[in-house]
Amino acid sequence: MEYLFHILIMILIYVMLSQSLTLAAGYSGLISLAHAGFYGIGAYTSTILTVYYGFPFLFVLPIAILLTGIIAIIVSLISLRTVDDYFIIITLGIQVVAFSIMNNWMHLTNGPLGISGIPFISILGFAIKSKISFLFLTLFLAVLIYMILRNVTNSPFGRILIALSEDEIFVKSLGKNVYQAKVISFTLGGMFAAIPGVLYAHYISYIDPTSFTVDESIFILSIVIIGGMRSLWGSALAAAILVILPEALRFIGMPSNMAANMRQIIYGIALIFMMFKYRNGFMLS
Amino acid sequence: MQILINILQTCSLYLIVAISYAIIYFVAKFFHIAHAAVITIAPYFVFLFSQQCGLSLFVALPLAILFAVLLGLITEQFVYKPLRKYNVQPFTILIASLGLYVVLQNIISMVWGDATLSIRVSEVKIGLNIFGAYITAIQIITIAVSATTFISSIIFFSYTNLGMNMRAVSSNTELANIFGISSNQIIFWAFALGSAFAAIAGILVAFDTDMRPTIGFSLFLYGVVAIIIGGIGSHWGLLFASLLLATAQHLGAYYIDSKWMDAIAYLILIIFLIFKPFGFSGQRLKKIEL
Numbered sequence: 001m002e003y004l005f006h007i008l009i010m011i012l013i014y015v016m017l018s019q020s021l022t023l024a025a026g027y028s029g030l031i032s033l034a035h036a037g038f039y040g041i042g043a044y045t046s047t048i049l050t051v052y053y054g055f056p057f058l059f060v061l062p063i064a065i066l067l068t069g070i071i072a073i074i075v076s077l078i079s080l081r082t083v084d085d086y087f088i089i090i091t092l093g094i095q096v097v098a099f100s101i102m103n104n105w106m107h108l109t110n111g112p113l114g115i116s117g118i119p120f121i122s123i124l125g126f127a128i129k130s131k132i133s134f135l136f137l138t139l140f141l142a143v144l145i146y147m148i149l150r151n152v153t154n155s156p157f158g159r160i161l162i163a164l165s166e167d168e169i170f171v172k173s174l175g176k177n178v179y180q181a182k183v184i185s186f187t188l189g190g191m192f193a194a195i196p197g198v199l200y201a202h203y204i205s206y207i208d209p210t211s212f213t214v215d216e217s218i219f220i221l222s223i224v225i226i227g228g229m230r231s232l233w234g235s236a237l238a239a240a241i242l243v244i245l246p247e248a249l250r251f252i253g254m255p256s257n258m259a260a261n262m263r264q265i266i267y268g269i270a271l272i273f274m275m276f277k278y279r280n281g282f283m284l285s
Numbered sequence: 286m287q288i289l290i291n292i293l294q295t296c297s298l299y300l301i302v303a304i305s306y307a308i309i310y311f312v313a314k315f316f317h318i319a320h321a322a323v324i325t326i327a328p329y330f331v332f333l334f335s336q337q338c339g340l341s342l343f344v345a346l347p348l349a350i351l352f353a354v355l356l357g358l359i360t361e362q363f364v365y366k367p368l369r370k371y372n373v374q375p376f377t378i379l380i381a382s383l384g385l386y387v388v389l390q391n392i393i394s395m396v397w398g399d400a401t402l403s404i405r406v407s408e409v410k411i412g413l414n415i416f417g418a419y420i421t422a423i424q425i426i427t428i429a430v431s432a433t434t435f436i437s438s439i440i441f442f443s444y445t446n447l448g449m450n451m452r453a454v455s456s457n458t459e460l461a462n463i464f465g466i467s468s469n470q471i472i473f474w475a476f477a478l479g480s481a482f483a484a485i486a487g488i489l490v491a492f493d494t495d496m497r498p499t500i501g502f503s504l505f506l507y508g509v510v511a512i513i514i515g516g517i518g519s520h521w522g523l524l525f526a527s528l529l530l531a532t533a534q535h536l537g538a539y540y541i542d543s544k545w546m547d548a549i550a551y552l553i554l555i556i557f558l559i560f561k562p563f564g565f566s567g568q569r570l571k572k573i574e575l
Contacts, residue, residue, distance in 0.1 A: 087376075093506070096547050097552070103544070104548075218383060218387060222384075262391075264390075264391045265387070268385065268388035271383065276367070
């Protein structure tokens with residue numbers, strides 16, 4: 001049973017990550033490979049504040065979201081100087097820089113050794129120790145993110161995002177502020193990625209930079225693309241399948257390091273096939 | 286003095302990667318991320334032929350380069366060419382290529398494992414002593430190969446038929462097609478040449494620092510940074526960009542710490558994008574700033 005809860009929590013964390021990227025990559029067409037960076041910044045911010053300074057969870061969470069948001073604004077100001085494939089390469093570069101900072105700033109992040117001993121989350125004196133209560137907290141936040149994103153994407157602002165990802169110059173000609181809309185959607189996506197980061201750090205109780213690599217970014221992007229780019233439910237389903245996949249492979253008797261490689265091979269192939277499917281662009285189906 | 290030799294070696298290595306990638310990008314105009322897998326797989330083929338099959342290095346090296354080129358051509362024939370037929374946007378091909386890279390890299394680590402492997406034949410020697418600095422044989426070979434690559438690439442693009450056809454396809458694909466130059470055929474040749482240089486770069490770096498399944502990716506990213514800084518289609522731009530990158534990294538390693546090399550490369554890229562978005566050559570990169 002504990003194992004099942006663990007899988008469910010991991011699925012929900014990836015659901016949150018992929019939904020936050022769906023806003024940036026799916027709706028406004030900003031295909032970003034820096035998402036694991038934001039996820040990591042959220043995780044490290046909360047870890048450092050909790051372990052070194054002993055701040056409570058309800059204080060740490062907003063700080064982590066805000067800090068990630070500020071960094072996301074800076075990142076978007078740099079990377080939005082480019083578009084399309086150059087944008088992807090720039091965000092890839094930013095991801096490498098973020099990983100390099102997490103891996104090498106020994107004083108702050110303890111480098112490759114990581115930080116251990118992250119305490120349980122406690123909300124107003126009520127400690128969340130069991131897996132089932134953590135699952136409910138994660139579920140609550142995932143539903144909250146889903147509701148917010150659904151409202152954003154169904155709002156007039158969401159329609160601007162969809163329009164600009166299809167024809168940017170046309171949207172500009174309608175007098176909409178394209179640049180601002182891009183910055184806002186990218187920043188919102190980054191801020192929402194901080195939440196699963198905070199949860200992951202408290203759940204595993206140990207973090208090191210290898211959880212936030214380029215591979216992780218590619219994985220999150222694959223979930224979004226396999227989920228159908230602009231579908232919040234689709235990316236949730238894809239996250240569930242891709243998280244369960246290595247467990248299922250292990251279940252049929254594949255050694256666990258091979259199962260991890262196999263999962264990457266499978267989603268790599270899925271990415272290629274999805275690109276053949278979306279050869280006419282990512283239209284709403 | 287030692288730092289000068291190190292800069293020269295790193296610069297030569299980046300230059301080979303940058304040229305190998307620029308040939309493909311110049312003609313085909315999309316980011317071929319699976320190029321990183323071609324760089325990685327070449328030394329692994331050397332390992333396969335020379336250590337696992339016991340062939341001599343003189344047979345193993347050409348065979349490895351040949352197989353790496355074949356891999357490059359297979360990606361072009363079976364993934365990119367069918368995708369290009371639908372006139373897709375460049376980032377669609379980029380993502381497909383990303384998927385391809387993930388697949389190839391994981392196949393490499395499934396077959397040969399994630400541990401560091403060595404293809405060095407002899408014990409590490411101290412190397413020759415020149416003006417108080419040490420230079421190893423492989424460093425001399427790297428610098429020589431790089432210089433040859435650079436000069437032959439200039440000659441190739443200015444004087445040979447194929448090189449001029451590549452320039453024609455690069456500047457206007459449709460017009461080139463009208464004049465009877467098959468763009469698919471030219472891209473095929475670009476992939477063959479680019480993959481061959483990539484394989485050489487991968488083998489050189491593996492002889493110097495051994496290999497892991499991820500060596501190709503960071504090398505490839507430095508190559509991309511060099512191309513964006515230097516500008517496509519300008520050999521001297523690529524040379525300056527590689528030199529700048531290598532100098533900044535080695536000075537950074539000398540004065541701060543060698544672990545920040547990756548970050549330094551990208552900081553240079555970001556600074557260039559902010560202050561000089563068109564690179565050294567001043568040539569307008571497609572799509573940077575709408």
